[in-house]
Amino acid sequence: MVVIKKYIKSLIAVAVLLGLSIIASIYLQNENYMLISLLAAFISCVPFFISFENNVQSSRETVTIAVMIALSVAGRFIFTLVPHFKPVTALVIITGMYFGPDAGFMTGSLTALLSNMQHGQGPWTVFQMAVWGFIGFGAGILNLKGLLKNRFVLILYSAVAGVVYSLIMDIYTTISTESVFIVEKYLSYVLFSLPVMLEYIISNIVFMLVLEKPIGKKLLRIKTKYGIFQ
Numbered sequence: 001m002v003v004i005k006k007y008i009k010s011l012i013a014v015a016v017l018l019g020l021s022i023i024a025s026i027y028l029q030n031e032n033y034m035l036i037s038l039l040a041a042f043i044s045c046v047p048f049f050i051s052f053e054n055n056v057q058s059s060r061e062t063v064t065i066a067v068m069i070a071l072s073v074a075g076r077f078i079f080t081l082v083p084h085f086k087p088v089t090a091l092v093i094i095t096g097m098y099f100g101p102d103a104g105f106m107t108g109s110l111t112a113l114l115s116n117m118q119h120g121q122g123p124w125t126v127f128q129m130a131v132w133g134f135i136g137f138g139a140g141i142l143n144l145k146g147l148l149k150n151r152f153v154l155i156l157y158s159a160v161a162g163v164v165y166s167l168i169m170d171i172y173t174t175i176s177t178e179s180v181f182i183v184e185k186y187l188s189y190v191l192f193s194l195p196v197m198l199e200y201i202i203s204n205i206v207f208m209l210v211l212e213k214p215i216g217k218k219l220l221r222i223k224t225k226y227g228i229f230q
Contacts, residue, residue: 061228065103068095072111077118084199088115089161090207091215092132096139097148098219099229104136124172131168135161158208162200166193 068091075087088111096104112128139148139157148154170193174186223229 058226058228060226061099061103064099064222064228065095065106068099068103068107069110069114072107073115076111076115080119084196085203087203087207087211088132089135089165089200089204090158090211092136093139093148093154093158093161093204093208094212094215094219096136096141097143097154098216098223099140100144101137101140103229104138104140105133106136108132108134108136123176124169127169127172131165135164154212155205155208158204159201162202162204163197166190166197166200 072088072091075091079086088108092104092108092111095107109129109132112125112132116122116125116128138161142148142153142157148157167190170186170189171181173189173193175181177189178185
């Protein structure tokens with residue numbers, strides 16, 4: 001319960017910052033809407049960066065997260081020729097499962113930032129950082145009570161993560177294309193991207209089924225041997 005309360009503070013901070021961003025966007029109407037949206041996506045990451053920095057206990061934890069980020073970045077690069085079919089989300093969820101919410105968020109967020117050095121940086125990067133980060137964070141929160149140890153729940157979360165990723169990125173698509181968020185336009189983009197969403201879902205489930213056991217065993221062994229992320 002104490003651990004959960006600690007993360008509630010981060011979520012409250014995000015809610016306040018996003019609320020201020022929404023108020024600013026309403027005040028400015030259509031002016032600088034993209035800038036406000038990018039700022040909102042970025043500031044949603046800040047409390048979790050701070051939380052991770054405050055909770056890292058040893059250089060081993062930092063190195064371990066760096067390795068998971070490297071694996072995610074490499075996985076995205078290897079599957080470059082297969083659009084929308086990547087192991088990133090599965091690896092981010094696995095990291096959150098075994099190492100906690102902070103580690104999950106950092107892995108997801110920095111994977112987006114670093115992998116886009118090859119795939120191309122742009123305004124979309126901040127949205128990817130936020131959504132992959134929150135997917136890893138959510139996995140860590142759910143597994144504080146061991147919920148993701150249930151195979152069905154793990155697969156369900158992987159599928160939901162694919163839906164969430166697609167819906168969030170459609171928000172970026174709407175704003176970048178229309179220069180303002182229009183609900184009707186957003187719904188049309190969601191409808192148009194349903195095949196891509198399905199690919200995300202299938203990709204997440206396939207990679208989770210393939211990667212969770214072998215990688216999870218290694219992460220658990222490292223966690224137990226070195227006493228990290230306790």
